[in-house]
Amino acid sequence: MTHDSPLAALHGQGERPTLRTLAHVTGFSVATVSRALADDPRIAVKTRATVAAAAERLGYIPDRAARRLRTGRTQVISLLLNTEHEFLGFTHEFLTGITETLVGTGYSVTVVPDQPGDDRLAPVRTILRNNLADGLLFTRTEAFDPRVRLLMEADFPFVSHGRTEFSAPHPWVDFDNEAFARAAVAHLAAKGRRRICMVLPGDQFTFTQHLRYGFVSAARAAGIYHEIVPGVTLDSPTAAIAAALTAARHGPNPPDGYVCVGEVTALVALAALADTGAVHGIDADIVAKRASPIFDNIRPRIDTVFEDLRATGRAMAEMLLGRMAGAPPETLNRLFQPDPVA
Amino acid sequence: MTHDSPLAALHGQGERPTLRTLAHVTGFSVATVSRALADDPRIAVKTRATVAAAAERLGYIPDRAARRLRTGRTQVISLLLNTEHEFLGFTHEFLTGITETLVGTGYSVTVVPDQPGDDRLAPVRTILRNNLADGLLFTRTEAFDPRVRLLMEADFPFVSHGRTEFSAPHPWVDFDNEAFARAAVAHLAAKGRRRICMVLPGDQFTFTQHLRYGFVSAARAAGIYHEIVPGVTLDSPTAAIAAALTAARHGPNPPDGYVCVGEVTALVALAALADTGAVHGIDADIVAKRASPIFDNIRPRIDTVFEDLRATGRAMAEMLLGRMAGAPPETLNRLFQPDPVA
DNA sequence: CTGCAGAATTAAAACGTTATAAATCCTTCA
DNA sequence: TGAAGGATTTATAACGTTTTAATTCTGCAG
Known part of the structure; x- marks a missing residue:
């Protein structure tokens, strides 16, 4: 003969234990059990221990739906x-x-x-x-x-x-994207680069302003030519960014330094160099922010700053x-x- | 003078509407409203329409917690x-x-x-x-x-x-990883590659067997030398994979073809080529499965198969x-x- | 008219929890 | 001994929903 859930639970059968189960098992009321589990100071210390032990033993876990509803x-x-x-x-x-x-x-x-x-x-x-x-x-x-x-x-x-x-x-x-941009510019300047550029994210993002400010002010301080690549943002299709960077390389004074905010842009810049016959480390340098170890396996190697996401x-x-x-x-x-x- | 929630809800104030609100508004009982919303055929068509309209008007959304509990x-x-x-x-x-x-x-x-x-x-x-x-x-x-x-x-x-x-x-x-492996091998063989290798995922994964079977049987059919790179899997640290691939290039008969199951491995293989002075497209070719557009911007370009995740x-x-x-x-x-x- | 089947609706219970308000138990002190 | 009063405990309602088992309503045949 089988019993209903309370007893079945008492017998330790499959049913998921509820507060009611614990109440049956410990002899306390549901209210006391609930409070005991919440470590309510109004409940006697000994009672709290008893209830906690029973809960542990039966593997009680509060029902999310019920708790949420209540x-x-x-x-x-x-x-x-x-x-x-x-x-x-x-x-x-x-x-x-x-x-x-x-x-x-x-x-x-x-x-x-x-x-x-x-x-x-x-x-x-x-x-x-x-x-x-x-x-x-x-x-x-x-x-x-x-x-x-x-x-x-x-x-x-x-x-x-x-x-x-x-x-x-x-x-x-x-x-601190401003600090990143400053450091990247300083790094390029220290390598003797004099014409640097950067592709920014869309203007609406706060960090775009930080990047711009860091980039521009560090470049001014270093006294080098600098440019935000016009017409594209980090969110443009990579083909568009690639087109912009490649076009710039065909201009009269191609950049010799790139600050890249993301890995994709850095790859695009590398590809633009390769596609126009320029050699990284000789004709230009790239500094990129990276969030993955991917650049460990990219050749040529570029210098990076890691953002730990x-x-x-x-x-x-x-x-x-x-x-x-x-x-x-x-x-x-x-x-x-x-x-x-x- | 303010009222309690039912009336407040009736007045359309901030309170989130419940079935009770709808019941008040339509004059039906909570049970009927619930059934009507579930399009229960036992509820008169006209009633269902009335209730649906009211629900729509008040922006009623069933409470997840209550429904889940019940x-x-x-x-x-x-x-x-x-x-x-x-x-x-x-x-x-x-x-x-x-x-x-x-x-x-x-x-x-x-x-x-x-x-x-x-x-x-x-x-x-x-x-x-x-x-x-x-x-x-x-x-x-x-x-x-x-x-x-x-x-x-x-x-x-x-x-x-x-x-x-x-x-x-x-x-x-x-x-279909077997088909991918076959296609990759056939592609390399068609390019005249005679010594191909592959890094597999761990043996426990089903798709590893599919890849292995496709790789081995296609290579046999093409009559070319083939090898599973020993000692590493796709899940090994990339440094370990890099070491294995680089070591192989220093051996007496370095591979001239690579089948890569993931993008990272392909980059590692490319780096191993570059680091050992080998030229992709001349000394070896790589075919990789890719899940992102990243290879559009990797140079040299390699051949890929896209898996749309x-x-x-x-x-x-x-x-x-x-x-x-x-x-x-x-x-x-x-x-x-x-x-x-x- | 009466009765009755079927259609339509509803009251009420239940899911598992927490919180309010009330009840019980103990201890202590007059 | 008897209250007072603090310490514990508990009954109960409520959260919003679905569903079982009635209940009411309607129309129609006898």
């Missing part, structure tokens, strides 16, 4: 995934950093596609309105990013990859946990400094 | 993310394909890290035991993959990227939806064919 907290963190553009390996490293930090915290990570054609705010609105997450992470932050504005209005926890120019503080993690993901996830736990936003930011060019 | 279905699909190894851009493309297919289906995608050091089954067990998802996607499938075995035993919906050698059918999506992600997500909707597993598989080498 508390309104989702235990979910969402990541906006830009579907179009991609540094090589960016997503993988970044996501790995995030998920590995969140493992064991009870939070799960959901990925929401962020299609460039669509309204950039739509996924954020959906998350807010339908209460789909407790916190949000995203990249490609703009100087006056509408997502940041909306999230701050709603007082919804988030961490942006990249800073904004809003006056109110909010949590962010960023890489796994660490970035980890920092963002940790910061979001802090924010959700109530840490004040002005204390939550972190600027990663570049290593020396190598 | 039905036991999570509306979540999980992806096991391998944290260590990465084809360039693999994760990004794959994940984009998955999330973009699932948008609008009501399913959300959670990413679960799959640390190579840990028990490979642990994340799967957690998902099963805690009912964290309705379906599962994963890659790097092994011939007798324990995850597949466990999931089949539990009758839990999943789609593997790659086949297994279990007799019972299960849903999978794969790329975004399409793979889409196919897997669609197939999982089918499986969860009850389609029989034996109908759910798809083998992507390689384009000609180019």
Whole structure:
């Protein structure tokens, strides 16, 4: 003869244990068990121990749906995934950093596609309105990013990859792109390069301004000719960037130094050199920011600065946990400094 | 004077509408509203229309937590993310394909890290035991993959990227790696190459056997010398692969053809050529499988076969939806064919 | 009219949790 | 001995949904 779930559970059979199971097993009420597991000081220490032991023994794990329904907290963190553009390996490293930090915290990570054609705010609105997450992470932050504005209005926890120019503080993690650009320019200047150029990301991104400022001011300080490659951005089709860089090499005064913000651009620049018969290290040098070990296996070797996106993901996830736990936003930011060019 | 939530909702204020709100608004009961939204034929057609209109007007969206608690279905699909190894851009493309297919289906995608050091089954067990998802996607499938075995035993919906050698059918999506290897070998042979080599993935993966078989049998058919590079796999540190390939070039009879399964290996092979003074196209040729447009900007240009991982992600997500909707597993598989080498 | 089948709707319970308010138990002190 | 009062514990409601088992309504045959 078989019994209903309470007894079946008592007998340790397949049924997933619930608070009710623990209550049966320990002889306490469901309410006490719930409080005991939450380490509520109103529950006797001995009771807490008993309950904890039973929970451990039966492998009790709270039901996410029930908890979420009751508390309104989702235990979910969402990541906006830009579907179009991609540094090589960016997503993988970044996501790995995030998920590995969140493992064991009870939070799960959901990925929401962020299609460039669509309204950039739509996924954020959906998350807010339908209460789909407790916190949000995203990249490609703009100087006056509408997502940041909306999230701050709603007082919804988030961490942006990249800073904004809003006056109110909010949590962010960023890489010191100005310092990178300065170091790259200084490195090229030290090699005797006198005509350097750079392809920038779109003007809307905050880090574009940082890059530009670092590039321009370091080049001025070094007294060398410098140019932002016109007509293309990092997000242009690589064929367009390739065309622009190749055209420049056919001009009267081709550049002898390239600052590349991403790996793809660096490869394009290398290809432009090769395709026009120029030799890297002789006719020109390239300094690139890299997020993967790919350049270890690219010939000729170029000098690079590593941006650790796994660490970035980890920092963002940790910061979001802090924010959700109530840490004040002005204390939550972190600027990663570049290593020396190598 | 303010009212409680029902009336507030009636007045269209901020509160998120629930079934109760719709019931108030339409004058029907909660039960009827629920059924009407589910298009239950027992509800009068006119009623269904009324309710649908009200839901539309108020922007009603069912609460995931409540539905999940009641039905036991999570509306979540999980992806096991391998944290260590990465084809360039693999994760990004794959994940984009998955999330973009699932948008609008009501399913959300959670990413679960799959640390190579840990028990490979642990994340799967957690998902099963805690009912964290309705379906599962994963890659790097092994011939007798324990995850597949466990999931089949539990009758839990999943789609593997790659086949297994279990007799019972299960849903999978794969790329015809045997055909790729054959085509690559034929391509090299047609170029007059007589000593070809290949770095394989680990022996445990099913696709390794496909690659080996295609490689070996095509080379035999062409009557050329062929070798699996010993001592390293695709998952070895790139420095180790580089060392092996470089060493081979210093041997008495260096290879004149390389079949590369991933982009990184192809770059390593190119670097090994460059580092030993060999010239691609003269001393040796490389054929590689690629998953990104990176080789458009690598010089020298090598011949490649494109594996569309975004399409793979889409196919897997669609197939999982089918499986969860009850389609029989034996109908759910798809083998992507390689384009000609180019 | 009455009765009854079928159509349409609904009350109520349940999923597993947390939180409010109330109840019980103990200890201590007059 | 009897309250007072703190320490513990508990009954119960609620979160929003689906579903079982009624209930009400409608039209039609007898």
